[in-house]
Amino acid sequence: MFEGVPVHWFLVLATTMFFIGIYGFLVRKNLITMLMSLELILNSVCINFVAFNKILFPEHLEGMFFTLFIIAVAAAEASVAIAIIINIYRRLVNIDVEKMNEMKY
């Protein structure tokens, strides 16, 4: 499907996604959107792994396996994060990070 696509195209795609994720994580105020930015970061890593595996090292499947594990762990991480966010919502009736400023310098 991607025959002849050079590896650096994938790298550019993944890097762009990674930094969009970092930007979103730093700029967004809503916890759910921050979680989505985190998923974007993890997915950019997945693209990197799959592209490297498919194009540069097709004889082993290490990159593919790593991607599968990243997806599973990201799901676990998201579920714990959402559980904590629900708890926050019950306490504050709000999921704005700016409101979470009880502890500061």
Add this chain to the structure above:
Amino acid sequence: MLIMRHELLLIAITVILLLVEIFLPGDKKSRVITLAILLMTAVLILGFVPGPSGTLFGGMYQTTALISMLKNILNIGALIVMIQSADWLRKPENKEKISEYYILLLSTLIGMQYMLSSGDFLMFYLGLELATIPLAALAAFERFKEKSAEAGVKFIFSSALSSGILLYGLSMIYGTTGTLYFAEVGPAFTGTPLQVLGFIFFFAGMAFKISLVPFHLWTADVYEGAPVNISSYLSVVSKGAAAFILTILLFTVFSKIALMWSNVLYIIIILTITMGNLFAIRQQNLKRFLAFSSIAQAGFILLGIIGQSQYGMTTVIYFVLVYIFSNLGAFGVVSIISNRTGCETINDYDGLYRTNPRLAMMMMLSLFSLAGIPPVAGFFGKFFLFAAAANHGLYILVLIAIINTIISLYYYLLVIKAMFLNRSDRPIPKFKSDFYTSLGLILCLAGIFAVGIASTIFEAINGLSFGLY
């Protein structure tokens, strides 16, 4: 079987606790505390039985005598934390969640042990996540406290971001070397620009876990909001495991770019020690105070790594062992006082010596050990770390570290002054500690003295360590 004995034992007691939780009637739930502590003691003792070394799963899992010893050190820390949390768990609002707490705590410990014996970056990543995700749930454990929820959210988001950054670095390392096994990445890691970039991302992710300075901002907030015992677990066991694996990785996988990472460490050490100390001076809450002091201690741990020798690795392990006892001693006192009276600021501790002399003495010895005052073990830990860096010729760095030790003495003595010299109109009332708290504090006290005096411990660690040259 025997190669993976530490993890299998921990998994076994986790399953036992789960079954007990299901079958024990509701009014006998507090017996789980005793059961969990006894089981963990058995695991700790069995862990010291020498067993075979080797690899499993095609090299993804490995263990050596050194790694078994590191796991035993982590077990000691976890056992003391479990003993110290007993008093807090007996409170009515936590009674329903006792086995939940121990299961989550043990699963983070399993994650750390898998991380230590990983022979592959995939295994390393899984261990890291298993060590991190349950800790977020533990930080948000007190569901009805706003601060605890805030600590949980701050911890899960910053740790998820840090593991994302770490993974991005790993993907670059994979792309340039074509493998994820430590044994094969090491020779192929020659320091091409993409590899260096990957290493920087990877190091940033690890620095988050050890809370080194540009990445330390989550530490104080999480330590303040989380339950005291979880803060102590985070500052001691979690940080110790990350420091161990970072040392092992820097000495094996990234050994070919040692010149580069020692330059990175040089700057980070100066920043970490100085910032940690300067921020600790202005803290009023004792948990925040101990958080910043633990950031500064993380900087001291790196002094041993930058020494790059076998001696350097020995000092890192030895210092973490000493640090476990001294920091858990300090946190144990803060924990019992916070449970009984709710007091957490330094001013509340005014005149503690008059009402609770034994707790005040314990706190003083722990803080002396953290500061590095001679009769206690902390002095030897710091002294050996400085010697490791000085052997490598880094005299200016050691000088800066020594100046910082003097600064740290100032704020540790502020707490001691509040306890012994200040008078207070409303001192903390006199109370009697329960059996488990006393036991935990006595273990810490014994550790603070015994580790400093018994040179066999240092020799044993030295016999197993390795260095770059």
